[in-house]
Amino acid sequence: MIVLLGDSHSRAIINGYAKLSQAERRTVSEAVDFRCGFLGPAFSFSEPFWMRRSDGISFAKEDMQKRFEGVVGSQAGIIRPGDHRKFIFSIGSQPSLLHVPNLWAEFTAGSGQEDTHYLSRSAFRETLKYYNRFSFGFFRTLKELNVDFSVLASPPPSPHFALVEQLGRRALDLWRLHDEIFYEELNSMAIDYEVPPEIVRQSTTRYLRLPLHDSLFLSSPHGNADYGELFLRDLLTKKGVSGIAFDADEVDRTLDSPATLAAWYIKLGFSLANQRSSAAPLQFDQALKIEPQNPKAMFGLGYAYGQLHLTHEAEAQLTRTLSKYSDYAECWAALAVVRIGKGMYKEAQSAMENAVAMDPSRVDRQLRLASILERTGELARAGEILTEILFGEMGQKALHLGVHSSEEKIGLDPVVFETDPYAAATLLTRDPAPFWIILGRIELRSGRRSAAEQCFQRACSLSTAKPVWFAYLADICFERGDFHRAIEGYEAALKASPKVLKYYKRLGISYERIGRIESARSIYLRGLSELPLESELAALLESAISNEKRAASTA
């Protein structure tokens, strides 16, 4: 029996096994009784996870022991001295040490970096040994018990791991160092290490074969069936199972099915750009080196610049893209957003109108167009669009699409792009507030104060209400003399924006108007503590004090 168990990397093997054909699985089971299963996440092995018993070893954590028994049978849940089973443990090799939050923010090792503290190889080894002391203790005890086992090597790092996105190049150095030192420690204990097949590390044309030192790995082998299948075929072949080896020349496995190298770079680029990573433009550059006219790469580069607020570069690149691909709706929309960021609303309007004309079903773009129109003064058109979204066919369609699983929110942030057509439903069903605010502003500018107040009221009643919206509502209430409601609104707005003069002034005046002079005085003082040079506040304070004295003397 061969039993493969361990951390989440064992999932790749489990998924890989599922990819074998029925005939191949039969071959495997006739040759060896192969079992594989998941014991626990990588970090669970950096805590006490096993215990020595008089008759062998079992797992100290109940869930782990249950999973073990689930794989080998409940009667066989103890690893005994000289156990007849051959074990392959995916334990300790995944560098969960590197994933401890914030641990490596100020440190590096290996190649080193200027702005960080430096950990020597020796010190790194001490850290690794200490962090993995329970795993190494487990291995040592297995050796003492004469159990036949080996350790599964970790897959290469994925750019989607937080560590890689956080630390970039440095993450690869740390990862490589961890691998080397972990392997050295196993070697010193004469423990075999099952490494991924050469195909994963050697070739230069396929994703699995990109050398670690060359670039961030484009896709994630972690838990991945294709990767696991290759590894499993190679592993079982080495263990003597014939008939399931893979043909290296025929292998063309990719994780997320981009067919070309350029596509991989583009995919990574968008992933990084959405994280506002400064590494994003480089990926699109790489893609453009391979396919200079690739529209998605051209657009992606502009998008990446936009995400980094490099508006000049973004405008130039997006314009260049549109000169070649004038029917690229997404690019027009992105250009519009960049122009909003530059305050060029008229130019943004024409770009977004193009985008909307090419794909009217995109509610998010309709909303953005309405927002632009409100800025450029075309209130009627803006209002029509919003009304249609909220109450018309488009809105109903969007509502009936249902709640999407994505947690992405569309706000009025000018540099958020949505690529998911169902996200409009998210906007409407999760957070309709922005619609109400824009509509409210439109109504206000059109002189319909009562309608505007209702819109702002609706927006403010939502859990996602922003403090500034309370100020919109407060302004209307203040101007019509409802000082109690104005007070509520300005107090809420001041909590988030304590340096806005208008809020202090109007709040103080509102208190004065309802006869609470002392509260007014306190507000003016609060304002002066935040804005000490505001003479208007000082004047209001003086006036409030005089009024208070006058009221007192009259009484």
Add this chain to the structure above:
Amino acid sequence: MNPYEALPDRNYWSRSVAKISPFDVSELYNKKFEISPTDKISTAGSCFAQHIAKRLAKAGFDYCDFEPPLAAFPRERMADYNYGVYSARYCNIYTVRQLLQTFKRAFGIFEPLDQFWQDVDGVRDPFRPALEPVPFVDRHEAQASREAHFKSVRSLFSTSDLFIFTLGLTEAWIDVRDGAVLPLCPGTKGGVFDPDRHRFANFNTSQMRQDLEEFVELCSNLNPKLKFLLTVSPVPLVATATDNHVITATTYSKSALRAVAGEFADAHPRVAYFPSYEIIAAPPFRGTFFESNMRGVSEHGVDFVMSNFFKSHPPNIAQQLVTPILVDQQKSAVDVVCEEMLLEMYAR
């Protein structure tokens, strides 16, 4: 009427020493300035300075570590890797010249010719040869470690409010080609001794005074608010390279160090002297605070030294509860990182 009549008891041996228990001797320290709870304190020096570092941290002062270990690094190994021993991982700084050189190297003012020692088992930093239990893998690693260290040292001198330096030795080994002073004789912990290149030096008071002047001036130009507290290590020499008996050599060293520390402190308003040397080694204390080898300072000795310090600079009680100890409480006061002890190996 003469000046002696108005002097307090502490100025008189008979009243403040002869007739009282040594443990009641007090007012040894002339406080020159206050140390506020928010003053950032850094330390450096010879082995004895490590005691001061640990006790300050424990007492709740804002003791700073500019080169901390990785949070996941095993605590029991920290001292072996010189983490938490001083405010940066410069290892022991025995002489004033070495202190000045450390500053100059960190700020790029001086670059020694001898950058690395390539030994059989790896690469060592000649100026921190005992930094870690094993040498660096290669020059790249040694260089990366050094650059990170210098960055910490620059930060230390730029931002500290108080720098406490314990003067330890007058003897050192110098590279004659450029005057670089080495903390350990080459060949004792890495490197190769070359009689044509390596010369013994026993600094005198005038040399040390000059070095101190230069050091304080450089620091003050960089960080005008920085104050200094000097103290002299009472720990005798492990070995002397002079022709003298080690007792004679020790007496010279400590006397010269004491003289220069005192003179310098008297001459500079921002420099104070703390008498840890006297507290341990002065005759009235009868060697009580030395370990059986008459060299290491006992835990009680360190306690007594620090109790005198804390009388003038009370600990921050509230902060004691939250300040983590930089290095786990080591088992005894003698259990410090002392590269000088390596010289003992060469005793036949």
